[in-house]
Amino acid sequence: xxxxxxxxxxxxxKFPGVIALNEVSFEIRAGEVHALMGENGAGKSTLMKVxxxxxxxxxxxxxxxxxxxxxxxxxxxxxxxxxxxxxELSLSPELSAAxxxxxxxxxxxxxxxxxxxxxxxxxxxxLDSLGCNFGPEVRVGSLSIAKQQMVEIARTxxxxxxxxxxxxxxxxxxxxxxxxxxxxxxxxxxxxxxxxYISHKMDEIFEITDRITVLRDGAVQxxxxxxxxxxxxxxxxxxxxxxxxxxxxxxxxIGREVLKVSQLTKTGLFKDISxxxxxxxxxxxxxxxxxxxxxxxxxxxxxRQRSAGVVVFEGEEVAFSSPRxxxxxxxxxxxxxxxxxxxxxxxxxxxNTTLPxxxxxxxxxxxxxxxxxxxxxxxxxxxxxxxxxxxxxxxxLSGGNQQKFVLAKWLCxxxxxxxxxxxxxxxxxxxxxxxxxxxxxxxxxxxAVIVISSEMPEVIGVSHxxxxxxxxxxxxxxxGVEMTEQNLITAVSVLPKAS
Numbered sequence: 001x002x003x004x005x006x007x008x009x010x011x012x013x014k015f016p017g018v019i020a021l022n023e024v025s026f027e028i029r030a031g032e033v034h035a036l037m038g039e040n041g042a043g044k045s046t047l048m049k050v051x052x053x054x055x056x057x058x059x060x061x062x063x064x065x066x067x068x069x070x071x072x073x074x075x076x077x078x079x080x081x082x083x084x085x086x087x088e089l090s091l092s093p094e095l096s097a098a099x100x101x102x103x104x105x106x107x108x109x110x111x112x113x114x115x116x117x118x119x120x121x122x123x124x125x126x127l128d129s130l131g132c133n134f135g136p137e138v139r140v141g142s143l144s145i146a147k148q149q150m151v152e153i154a155r156t157x158x159x160x161x162x163x164x165x166x167x168x169x170x171x172x173x174x175x176x177x178x179x180x181x182x183x184x185x186x187x188x189x190x191x192x193x194x195x196x197y198i199s200h201k202m203d204e205i206f207e208i209t210d211r212i213t214v215l216r217d218g219a220v221q222x223x224x225x226x227x228x229x230x231x232x233x234x235x236x237x238x239x240x241x242x243x244x245x246x247x248x249x250x251x252x253x254i255g256r257e258v259l260k261v262s263q264l265t266k267t268g269l270f271k272d273i274s275x276x277x278x279x280x281x282x283x284x285x286x287x288x289x290x291x292x293x294x295x296x297x298x299x300x301x302x303x304r305q306r307s308a309g310v311v312v313f314e315g316e317e318v319a320f321s322s323p324r325x326x327x328x329x330x331x332x333x334x335x336x337x338x339x340x341x342x343x344x345x346x347x348x349x350x351x352n353t354t355l356p357x358x359x360x361x362x363x364x365x366x367x368x369x370x371x372x373x374x375x376x377x378x379x380x381x382x383x384x385x386x387x388x389x390x391x392x393x394x395x396x397l398s399g400g401n402q403q404k405f406v407l408a409k410w411l412c413x414x415x416x417x418x419x420x421x422x423x424x425x426x427x428x429x430x431x432x433x434x435x436x437x438x439x440x441x442x443x444x445x446x447x448a449v450i451v452i453s454s455e456m457p458e459v460i461g462v463s464h465x466x467x468x469x470x471x472x473x474x475x476x477x478x479x480g481v482e483m484t485e486q487n488l489i490t491a492v493s494v495l496p497k498a499s
Contacts, residue, residue, distance in 0.1 A: 249463070385405065
């Protein structure tokens with residue numbers, strides 16, 4: 001059995017109105033990948049933030065190589081070899097990749113002068129080992145989210161950490177980038193590094209980890225060897241019950257044509273996109289990152305202006321110049337990045353739910369708080385949102401509950417078509433199932449629904465039809481028994497011919 005490197009003993013952490021960690025004990029061994037799993041709000045990220053010096057515990061102790069330690073800051077933890085790769089990027093967009101990798105520890109000579117060449121050389125070695133196709137001097141703000149995540153991960157190599165905590169590291173990565181990351185993790189494990197891996201993706205957990213610890217409601221539910229466990233066992237520990245049906249396909253009557261798109265084109269992003277969606281129908285759009293799926297949705301919603309093509313919505317040809325036009329006509333878009341595009345994290349649930357519809361909830365410019373509260377309470381109950389009240393900041397909620405508020409915001413507008421872009425990214429298995437169920441309910445109520453997802457089981461499980469996209473083109477359409485993982489993989493793997 002490998003040596004224990006880092007231990008949390010009876011760790012407790014409290015926030016206003018909630019006990020995030022309730023006497024949690026957890027250990028990490030050298031040369032192992034240890035999964036930490038649980039629903040959003042179970043305490044996973046809180047525990048890791050305590051171990052990496054971001055939070056101070058309210059009780060319990062931390063032992064590092066058998067010595068009791070306290071970390072007053074992330075720098076103190078990093079100096080001891082403990083590094084957290086954040087779920088939310090912690091990069092400075094105006095600095096270079098190298099400057100971000102060594103932020104807070106830039107190499108200097110004895111006169112305090114930055115050794116830029118040395119920093120760039122060391123950063124390049126870390127980036128190259130991850131297979132990155134960009135250099136250390138590139139400005140981070142110019143990189144895609146996936147490439148920014150690779151910069152975050154490169155820190156683990158640059159600092160020769162003894163404990164590395166990965167918090168949802170693959171949420172924005174392509175399959176190729178994920179495989180490169182897993183090669184790095186296996187290399188770190190081979191060198192004796194202790195690794196904590198947090199993810200909601202069961203396939204990743206069973207592919208890369210050695211042990212699994214499950215948290216629920218801030219308490220440990222058990223630790224098992226990965227090879228001796230199963231998805232069913234872990235799921236039951238996470239949510240406290242068997243998950244009888246994970247996906248829900250709407251049992252709805254397909255009605256009138258709500259949306260018809262003909263040869264929609266946005267130069268440089270996608271070309272000749274044609275499809276339709278009917279009332280009561282869930283149409284899935286599957287493709288890898290960079291396929292152009294989100295860009296199509298944003299163009300339909302008026303956030304981007306099309307270069308060519310025709311869009312007919314509810315029998316009328318439309319050309320939305322802004323999202324406001326789309327909203328007024330009855331279209332809604334739940335965006336891919338809920339924190340940056342879907343919510344105002346510094347406001348409460350009440351304001352986030354009603355903000356796009358203030359004309360409905362105000363008189364002569366004065367908000368009608370009672371109406372706002374009524375809508376807040378309606379969707380809090382409908383979507384089973386876990387919040388202490390209407391004014392609790394949504395930035396303090398779990399990912400699953402944040403996503404439910406994004407849904408509530410658009411559903412209270414009673415749209416005719418709703419586009420859901422990666423609706424369950426980064427949220428736990430229980431919340432995913434609830435959202436899948438609600439997607440089915442929306443279709444059964446007669447809404448036209450588009451679900452964009454890079455998770456094949458999800459898009460197959462909830463859709464009546466699936467459109468496959470690659471390199472900005474539609475490369476396949478599947479329904480019924482044709483909706484298989486093999487067909488989707490084959491479709492998106494064959495690049496469309498340039499015209």
